Amino acid sequence: MVLMGFLRIKSIFDVVYRTYSTKMTRFLNVAEKNDAAKNIAAILSRGNSNRREGLSPYNKIYEFEGNVFGQQAHMVMTSVSGHLLNYAFTSTYKNWQGCNPVVLFEAPVVKICLPDYEKIKKTLEREIRSCQGLIIWTDCDREGENIGFEVIKVCSDIKPNLRIYRAKFSEITGPSVFRALSNLCQPDKNVSDAVDVRQELDLRTGAAFTRLQTLRLQKVFPQKLSDKLISYGSCQFPTLGFVVDRYQQIEKFIPEPFWKIKMNHRVKDLTTEFTWKRDRLFDKNSVEAILDICKENPQAKVESVESKQKSKWRPVPLDTVEMEKAASRKLRMNAKEAMKIAEKLYTKGFISYPRTETNIFPKELNLTNLVEMQREDQRWGLFATRIMNEGGPSPRQGKKTDQAHPPIHPIKYTNTLTGNEQKLYEFVVRHFLACVHKDAQGFETAVNVDIADEKFTAKGLIILEKNYLDVYIYEKWNGKEINNYAEGDTFMPTLLDMVESTTGPPKLLTEADLIALMEKHGIGTDATHAEHIDTIKQREYVGLHENVYFVPGTLGMGLVEGYNNIGLEVSLAKPNLRADFENDLKLICEGRKNAEVVRADQIRKYKAVFQTVAEKMRLIDDSLASRLDDRPQTVPEQDLTGRDEHAPVLKCPKCGSDMVLRSKKTGGGKFMACTGYPACKNVVWFPACVENARVTDEACQQCGPGVKKVKFNFKPNPFPGDPNPNTICIAGCDFIVCQTLDINISNVRRENQQNNTRLNNTTTTARAPTSNLNSWLNNSTAGGSGRANGNNSNATVTSNSYQPQSNGWASTSRQSSETTTNRPPPATRVVQNADPSDIVCNCNLQAVLLTVRKDGPNQGRQFYKCPNGACSFFLWFGDDGGGDGPSSANEDSTPKCNCHLPAQQKTVQKEGPNKGRQFYGCSKPMGQGCNFFKWCDEVSFFFKKSPLNSKIQKTGYTVKRKNIFPKIKKKYALEVLYIFCDTPLVTHLCSVST
Incomplete structure (x- = not known):
């Protein structure tokens, strides 16, 4: 009972609270994830927000009062879970067997809300009804901007006159969030359009090539591939191509022997190793000859001793690509997992936004405070104190900036993390402290000696100050001790001999190597590299050797070799085509290219490539047959790619x-x-x-x-x-x-x-x-x-x-519910034995008779035209019938079609009232002719201006109202009058109707 009473009181309080709050402006605030919404709400409300449930159990709602544009406002904060809407084909094109994949390049696509996100969408629709404004708090990158526009679309459909704003921030901290709220701006449509273009092209190309490959190869290789989804992605395949290229280099590598001279000098327990200046030679006899000369006079003479300061540079500030590479190399964590953990650390407020291309700290960023907050840690706290005692942070700056987010850095200290979260957070902190301290310092000595005119060099290193290396445990810099030498010294080598070795192939790619290649060639973005790599692993196009090195699978190898064998100008397994597209997307974001132009151009390019690939798929069959060690089956061509039904015929x-x-x-x-x-x-x-x-x-x-x-x-x-x-x-x-x-x-x-x-x-x-x-x-x-x-x-x-054709009455006699198109009579139509006053134009005015003055075949010929030039009426005077025009009523000769050829007489064969009736048509084969048509029993006429004209108009109206012809639909009555307009019947009908 007590609980029930409490719930009732709370319900009444909520109603009163919401009623009161509606007196001030209400803003719906939408973040990209629930954790971000929770933390932003906590900051803006200073910990005093009220939480309630949304329709989705994973996306809560937080309410509080805030200040927007200097006025108190009621804030409702909620979230989505990534993209709310996704591109999809209409139902007609979802059946793989229902259409040839080539039609997918032009098939209609729509943005829909997937069933898993319907509750989130309904929450937005419900909450926006009581709000006057919308503030987007999604991540400040391309995808976040596009997600913001998806939220705008859903909310604007419910409330079109919303005030819409964008909050720009790079970290979820108090200063950053309040600064974003104080500097609200407009969402960037260009950035969102770039994502729309990318999503649509990825859908079209991915679906078309995936269906082509899967439908065909499952049937051609039923024993090996019958249950395989053989997917394609315009980033997937170039990424796979890098792995295959490296593997092929290793496959084709032929080891080559080489020889070099090895020399060292031992004094007591210290041996100094010297390197031959020639390094190595691939001719054994030459090396033997040089060694024999050296052994004839083996005394070494020190020609020079050079000593200098040596520095090992501290790292530049951390960007996304470097974090992914470091996680793979130093933390034994794959890039996808690293990005997932980094996003969690960001939404919890421990690190800055992890998707950035910037490696330059902005001047306004307070680095001192960031270093100070790390002083309490037992592992690197002393180093942070040392930085402050030695002049404060002084970062080594990089050369890249995306003008959106600072480098990745810690924004809050914590010692509560465990597992991989703790490992990645520690790496971010240590990297940050290292890059704002000093380079490591050393002293390098280089000794150059001569033996029988052959030069040898030895180098020693003494580490003077480790500096950043004291905190950056992921790198080593080891000193190398050598004997003391002075210029002019001589000594006898302890070892002087020839050694043989062979060249080795390049190493297989690691994930860090692969990410570096993707960045270099413009495949994907810093935010998508990990996803593309994970996809080719999931599809079993590649595998991992020793859980480190990428090796192509037989399927991946065969596909890439097949595409390369097709001989495309730009192979789909090469990065060029996708790199051009990624560059276009950047230009869209900058407003330098139109999204629709890029969309159309890229679809055209990929469609042309697809058509070439479809024609030469047998080359891929052959490559796969070799790699799969399987014989391709012969399958009818129409069974390999789906039906052609869904190619568009017309709009x-x-x-x-x-x-x-x-x-x-x-x-x-x-x-x-x-x-x-x-x-x-x-x-x-x-x-x-x-x-x-x-x-x-x-x-x-x-x-x-x-x-x-x-x-x-x-x-x-x-x-x-x-x-x-x-x-x-x-x-x-x-x-x-x-x-x-x-x-x-x-x-x-x-x-x-x-x-x-x-x-x-x-x-x-x-x-x-x-x-x-x-x-x-x-x-x-x-x-x-x-x-x-x-x-x-x-x-x-x-x-x-x-x-x-006679527009003088057609448009007036039809009711306004029907739209008519007034067309002029064709230019080749002629008038014979007509009084000039009988000819009217489409404006129902008496046409004027003119003569052609211009030089040419028609000079001197007379014609009729509109007196005011208001319509395009045109009629030749005084020639034979022909062309499009009807024959004279007394004409006995065969009419000519629009091709100026004698028309061919045909007979209606189809069942119906006209079966057996004869007509004239073009004599050319169907589809090539001019579409001329005329019944053989037809009597031609031309329309004359007379009192009958107005009678016909009136008659048409009367017929529609009184339906003089009960057996004919009312809407055909006018046409019936038109058919008989040159007969006494019309005069009779007109007199009856009036």
């Missing part, structure tokens, strides 16, 4: 996503669907005669490069006389194709999209005899388009695909 006119070919789940057959499903359900079903369909790389010349032609296999062929299979465009530019395949134009083309279809280039109206008008109306057939209102009639006009 969906409804949502803008790609439309791709798909296979029906049951019964076979093909259809085309939008990749925006389920948000967009646009689909085009193909008839049963389509046996197979495949997207080609050929773009439609009329529709543009964004529309690809499709290669169809038909059974039976619905296009008599045309080839089968047939490569055609289905985007609406070919009326016969759309009509025959029952393609609704609105599903493949926007209504207001520029369209060069036959319907727009010619007047393709079916002339029906007036005596048979009723039966014609009952059948609802008119020349022109595909399906209408579910009717499979091949020639029913639909408003989506049919635009009357």
Whole structure:
């Protein structure tokens, strides 16, 4: 009961507290990890924050009052757990077997929240509702900036008018955190864009190459690789390439013998070793001859004794790469583990931010305080005191800075750590104390002697002051004692002989060596080196010899050799391609390159490489066969890389996503669907005669490069006389194709999209005899388009695909809910026996008759055009029909198509009301012609200006309201009038309607 009462009181207090706090501005503060949020909240609240649970059990919420821009504010501090959103392909492209990997370079990608992070996302959405501002406290590097923009996206979707700020800091200490809050700035979109480009390219290239390799090689080598994921990464493979290159150097190395002269001089118990100035020779006879000469007169004479001060330099301040290398070499800790521990030490407030390229301490950093706090330690406290007693810290500066973070250094003393955390913290402290003290000092003596004109040298070293070496236990500097010599002294050598040895191969790479190569060649960043190395180990592309040296596995070796054998201008196993990309990312961050330009350019480069690799994969098969000691299996090519279905055909006119070919789940057959499903359900079903369909790389010349032609296999062929299979465009530019395949134009083309279809280039109206008008109306057939209102009639006009040429009435008679595109009559259309006053332009004004004055084949020819130049109306006067224009009503000759060739007479074969009806089409093969179309029984006309024009407008409106033709849909009434506009019937209808 007491507990229940306490909980009730606490609940009431929380409500009162939050109600009071809403009177002041509320800021949602978001850190990158929970530990960072906890420590920052503790600093800003001076230990007085109230903790409550978020929807995620791992990301707590801390509330306190703070000062923002000089005013009291209520602060709500929470965190994410790294990246909140990740790039992914839409569901259509997630099935490995569903598409050819090459389409992944252009497939749509979206940023989604993974299920594990949904609760974090919902916490942000809930908390931001009561806040007026958002402060980003993520890590101040590229990834942190991008994570910040992910938080901004989630919060802005809920509250678009948020005030958004960025806190910049390099360590979680009181001065640093309060300084960041006092100097809030705007997030850097350029830096975030660079990460977006990198993430997207890594997804596309990684997915495409991984699927290509895995799908193929699992089937080609089923005994060895059937259960292997053979992944690719644009940083993975160059990293693997370094290991393979070194191993190949060792494999190909041929030892070579060499000889040299060894000489020493022993006095009492001290032996001084001399080195031959020639070092070594690869000719044994020459060395023997020189040795014989020396032995004839073996007395050595001291020519000079040189003594000088010698220094061993202290290290420069610590950056990320040097920390990773030192952890590998000196702490026996791999780079990934070292980075993970360093991040923990940072979030706990023990060291500064561990991801930095800087090795120069900024002037404003108080090094004295940092040294002072280490004086209490029993291991290095005396050394810290010594630094202070000898003039204070005086660091040796490096040459690199990222203008973002200082070098890694301790910011708080602790003696509570254990294990690897303690080892890494100790290294950071000792490195810091070493770099701010003095170089080690010594005295070096060099003795140069001569024996029969052959020169020998001995060097001795006396250590005078160890200085930084007293604390930096990871390096040694040993003195070397030699005998005392003076210039002019002579002595007889104790040993003078020839020794034989052989050259040795280079050593295998250690992790430190590998990181150094990655940094040198620009592969990855200081923050990602460890991840890439760990990945190639996990994939078993490499292994470790003696747990230190990298050795390529048979799979890794075969892959790299195969890629090198392909003969690419830049091999994927070499660093050049990725290094160029990393450089572009830096330029994006600096605002010197546009992210979209880099994205498009890099996708183009990698796609071109992918296509070359896909064509020459057999070279990789051969390399792997040799390394795996296995015989490659013969597998049909179409089974090796997935289907070609998801190559985009065109853009969906409804949502803008790609439309791709798909296979029906049951019964076979093909259809085309939008990749925006389920948000967009646009689909085009193909008839049963389509046996197979495949997207080609050929773009439609009329529709543009964004529309690809499709290669169809038909059974039976619905296009008599045309080839089968047939490569055609289905985007609406070919009326016969759309009509025959029952393609609704609105599903493949926007209504207001520029369209060069036959319907727009010619007047393709079916002339029906007036005596048979009723039966014609009952059948609802008119020349022109595909399906209408579910009717499979091949020639029913639909408003989506049919635009009357005479714009004087078309736009006014359609209601505002329909968008019309006014197109001028084609330039080749002619007028015969027409009175000039009968010709009107698209503005419904009387056209003017002009004459061509310009030199050329048309000089002197007359033509009509708009009197005001307001429309693009154009009409030749006084020539034969041809081109796009309709033939005269009295014309007996065969019409010409748009190619100016005699049209070919064909017959409709498809079932429907037009079966058996004849029409004219271009005589060229389908896909190569001009898309000319004309019914053989059609009667041509041209539209004249007359009182009938206004009657038609009025009639069209009346027909829509009163529906004079009950058997025809209202929206087709206007087209029906247009078809009969040169007959007495229209006059009759107009008189009836008025």
